[in-house]
Amino acid sequence: HIAFHENNRWCYGVNEKDYSVTFYEFDAKQGKLTPRQILPTLPDTYTGDGWASGIVLSPDGKHVVVSNRKHD
Numbered sequence: 001h002i003a004f005h006e007n008n009r010w011c012y013g014v015n016e017k018d019y020s021v022t023f024y025e026f027d028a029k030q031g032k033l034t035p036r037q038i039l040p041t042l043p044d045t046y047t048g049d050g051w052a053s054g055i056v057l058s059p060d061g062k063h064v065v066v067s068n069r070k071h072d
Contacts, residue, residue, distance in 0.1 A: 001011070001014050001053070001054055001055045002014070002055070003019065003037070003055050003056055003064065004026070004059045005057060005061050006061055007023070007061070008026065008028055009025060009026055009028075010024070010025060010026065011023075011024040011025075011026045011033055012022065012024070012055055012057070012064050013033075013055070014052045014053065014054070014055040014066055014068055015038075015052060016051045016052050016053065017051065018041050018052075018054050019040055019041045019042045019051070019068065020038050020040050020041060020052065021038070021052070021055065021066055022035050022037070022038045023036050023037040023038075023039075024036060026030065030056075041066045041068055042068060048070065049070060050068050050069050050070030051068065051069045051070070052066055052067070052068055052069075053066075053067045053068065053069050054066070054067045061064060
């Protein structure tokens with residue numbers, strides 16, 4: 001899943017199999033996503049299995065919310 005910011009310059013993609021979220025810059029003219037940051041969706045201390053799933057942006061565009069299957 002991905003979520004585009006309303007400014008149409010930023011995009012967030014959930015990476016289901018590796019429990020992470022990638023922040024991208026979006027170039028609408030070229031239709032190109034450039035990855036800028038990858039963050040985990042699980043705590044460092046978690047050793048079980050699971051998968052990242054849904055992703056949404058808050059209405060004000062200030063927060064990215066990701067859900068995980070099994071962990072939470």
